[in-house]
Amino acid sequence: MDTGHSRYSASLRSDVMLLGIAAASIIMFVGHGAAVIPQVIHGLRGGPAPDPLLTNALLLNIALLLFGWRRHRALSHEIRERIAAEAEARRLSDSDPLTGCLNRSSLTRHLDAMLVAHHERPGTVAVLLIDLDHFKLVNDVHGHQTGDDLLVAAAQRLTCQLPAGSLIARLGGDEFVCAVPVPHGDRQLLATMADALIAAMAEPFDLSLVAARVTLSAGVCTNDPPTLDARTLLHRADMAMYHAKKHGKNRWALFEPVMEREHIARRELEAAIRHGLAAGEFVPYYEQQIDIETGALVGFEMLARWLPEVGERPGPDIFIPVAEESGLIAELSDRLTEQALADAAEWPAHLTLSINISPVQLRDPWFAQKLLKRLLTANIAPSRLVLEITENCLHGNLAVVHATLLSLRNQGVRVSLDDFGTGYSSIAQLRQLPFDRIKIDRSFVRELGSEGARAEVVEAMISLGRGLGLPITVEGIENSGVLRALSDVGQVEGQGYHYGFPENAAAVRARLAASEQTTTASAAPRAAGEAA
Template structure:
């Protein structure tokens, strides 16, 4: 397969203008005049020279010999001048051709570039539409190397360049005839493949072959690297009617399909579907909404009750973030937290909500705790402990009333850093819970190695408790582990009285779930606590009243 810039050969053959060698009248006039004079002088000089050689006569007149020599010099000068001009023109044409080639090709991989692939796509689509074969079509295949930045960062840009060149060579080898390969920029490539729409599977085979060949390791810098690709495919048969720019539309469609493949696991390919555009638009709106919502303070803390399931006594609340979006309404965290983590703004979002929760909770009864979830992304930050302590200081919130919950996933990443952060917070009085226990990451060794104060059973176990004896056995085992390691246990997801009663038969737990009430706003919690005289001001008043009674009795 050979690709070239569209129309490059034709343009290179066209004269840029009348060649300078053809327009140099002076040089051509000198040569012509010198030749004419040379012929005339030679006719006069040569006979005299021949007679002189034969011993007759005195030879040609000196002025005629001088004129002949001058004519000869002029012919040589004019010829050299002409040759120089011809060489200059050829050199200029080569430079112009090279510049034109560079303008339409990628200098690293030798493929077409973004500028040249557009006209080529439009040309091939027009040919397919004008073809007598009604089944002719064009497939636009977008390729993106997975985790290319990480490869560059870990191995250097030279290794990254080698990877790009290698990938381009491998892709060329599997593309059908008449296909075009272009590097769009960075680690993005595009293939344009003419095909018969009755044989869509042919494009599937090409896409699979591209992914398979990319997966083969290649040598670089004394070692080996491997890569994977996310691939998106769009075809000209799916273009809207009267499309003015097929190239731009196919690029847009293939790009969305490639993003869909990347989002769904990478190392795969997906065909474009119209639904993808709506999904992508919704995703973009969600991302923009999250970024704007953080700046406008739209993320708010809600509070779910935590109770002693044996006595039903309220022991505290777990803070749950909610997004009060002006366009989407109240959005649950499972919708926005993964997106915020991908955007890299989860720390800002979380800290703003935690700060508000600390200010809300400082007015509660001092015996009520506040539990907050910490994202695994935050636990990768070596300064997280200091930032959390700063938030508590700003809110004037006592550390011993705060409980942070970290998931088992954190233990599978950098347990050394997690241990350092947990130890720093515990030294200040903060308690630490291992959330979602039972998912599968944590081990007994890690529970012993890290100074946890509590473990929380994943709600998936609790929800199955009434339907499965095996689940009851698992929860009983977790309760035994907690008791043996002096770690109290909290059960999440208690939705019914039956679940609560089942837990009561197994052991001693703190519990939370809709059975005890849905998450409430700060104002709703304040109203509830005020009705129960469990705000800090009410507790202080009650203590003052008791002191007054004691003094009255003693008096």
């Protein structure tokens, strides 16, 4: 039962009854007054006293009128309070409790109303979907209270940059939506405003004792054609924001139709990845790692390959980013790692297995324990496993990354910094984090085999690694020219197509078996009298 509604109905019936009594008392007052007042006047002039019954009735009418007047005042005050309370309830239901902006549920209604007001003027309303870059880092490092303070300050900073007549809403997390009027559909004015928002957000935030820095990525879409509704505009702005994120963050992008086609293709690829995982279409392939000085095989790097039953075979540069963005990378990596460890268990004990770890996996607090359990199940010594992490992994919570890697190294697992030189690693990070090896990215060695190419950069990186006590692996040795250019740098490991293309597990077994037969044959004792 809705008791609040019942109390309201009972109060309303009581008020109606009292108003009815007051109205009746007014009518009776007029009747009684017309009879009694002349008698009172006549009595004051020496005539007979007025009729007591009529006089009492008149006094009762006056009392009822006074009571009705007071109740009318109280009722008017109550109505005003109810109206104010309902308005406050609507405001609270429409607002984000943290920032005071509109919330997700009310945004569509307010935006649709804004679009109706501009329905005859295409391009005069712009929707900006904004995501704060690096907000999670602030939240992780400084705590949720600092994160909340940052969101409030960011909302205030955005509001100050918006023109009159704009809307601002918080969708949740670190996402905001701004809807702004654009006079005459002026694209240059819109670009200037978007640039101003980016510049304003890039300024540091002074939050109590913390100076936090974030940037923003924004997707922009206008009501052109003017028939677009709020949901469509928000969807398109979201696609444009994803485009801005993908191309470097701290920027804005205006929606273009090609973005929708890319969005559809990405969704289809994500669905195909899910199907491929269920169907076991992802398999590990292995690339040889060679000691350049001796030519000996020292290990393999596991690479992901997708072998669908039908259609093309997308490369890892295509499906790995989508798997990371859609939250599938952990499942994909876990399955490949489990199979790779089972394969490596059949190899000679001196060969290592290198696997790539994504930033998403390193954020899992149980990653180290799960990996060590897999090593135990596969009966592989932890010292044979090398984890390769990119410099992007260092941009999150460095303390968590350090703790995870240190836990694994304490068990014997080795850690290599992959694609060294392509990111933002500092010498301090190389000293602080427990790395065992660095891998020089193929982009630095690709041209070494060509005429006139110089190896100073690669030599400097190798010298830096040796100075830090870290052995080196060089990627991208594609031909003999590159190998010759690296022949004088000393003891390093290398990998690339010069040594062969990545192979599946069966091909690796065949290669190792052939190598073992060759070694056995060369080591066999010669018969007496056999020519040396």
